[in-house]
Amino acid sequence: MSDAFPDFTPVNLLTGFLGSGKTTLLHRLLQDPALSDTAVLINEFGEVGLDHHLLERIDDTMVLLQSGCVCCTIRGELAQAMRDLQSKRERGIVPPFRRLIMESTGLADPFPVLSTLKSDPVLRHHFKAANVITTLDAVNGLAQLETHGESVRQAAIADAIVLTKTDLTDEPAVARLMQRVRRINPDAPFVDAHGDHFDIDRLLSGASGSGEGAPARSGFYCEEPVSVIGEAGSAHQKPVHSFVMTIDARIDWTAFGLWLTMLLNRHGDKVLRVKGILNIEGEDNPVAIHGVQHLVHPPVHMTGWPSDDRRSRIVFIVDGLDADLIRRSFSAFNRLGLPQPAANITETA
DSSP states (O other): OOTTSOSSEEEEEEEEOTTSSHHHHHHHHHTSGGGTTEEEEESOHHHHTOGGGEEEEOSSSEEEETTSOEEEEOOSOHHHHHHHHHHHHHTTSSOOOSEEEEEOOTTOOSHHHHHHHHHOTTGGGTEEEEEEEEEEETTTHHHHHHHOHHHHHHHHTOSEEEEEOGGGSOHHHHHHHHHHHHHHOSSOOEEETTSTTOOHHHHHHOOTTOOTTOOSTTSSSOSSOOBOBOTTSSBOSSOEEEEEEEEOSOBOHHHHHHHHHHHHHHHTTTEEEEEEEEOBTTOSSOEEEEEETTEEOOOEEOSSOSSSOOOEEEEEEEESOOHHHHHHHHHHHHHHTOSSSOOOEEEEO
């Protein structure tokens, strides 16, 4: 591989419920000249309708597109498809791509795609998880969140949410949808697919868990996430909810790492996302952490605090997991690394 290409190729996951506009967004991404050195994994060419983009067929699952992208079908195991793609890149059969975009099916839980990168011994030496982009239909999104657990999990796991079909509804409807999503995912930025400032590079390159540039005082996009409540005022039928732990005392990094590893090992399937800005003993600047179920991204040492508030804040998005269970376990483990009593923890659920 050329030195101009990264040692670890970033993988962007494009997900969203059936009919939410993934195909349209994928077409738009592939038309950008900046993505000509990108590989794309999709489920079937027929579903995505890329025939008019085809330039040259490499084999029965892989083609070159007019944009210069390599496009592959996923027929069977995802890991094998990625290994084949990596092998062809190393042998010069396909162009040396610097990014991979994976488009999942509308009914898929996004996490198994991400876990593949960590669990496969070959892939983890060549690829790294970038951000998760979820498309959300502004016309039908509210109903889908109420009735389909897959839609809720796709929204919860997103690092960025692209609102589609906003041109087919009114502003109050879009506002209601955004308010509902904020109860599931408190900090993923919204991107209007029909907006004047649609920035493809920023959409793909936004670093998961960086914590940089978030507008709220806590460093997140939402100060007080609340439980997912239906429009009639009753609890959502799917127990996905978010809460925040705020810790006054500084955190021992070793004890925190042990706690988080054990928490995700035991309850990772129910911890859809965990994201935090931590005040670590011995560090002047905060450390940002970000995990998706059993997968934890490398910690990011931030360049500075977003405000004068130096308390640690950890946002959890969980599926049927008791917030008090997490609070108690954190108190026990954090006490191991602190000479003073356990940190004061407040939470909103």
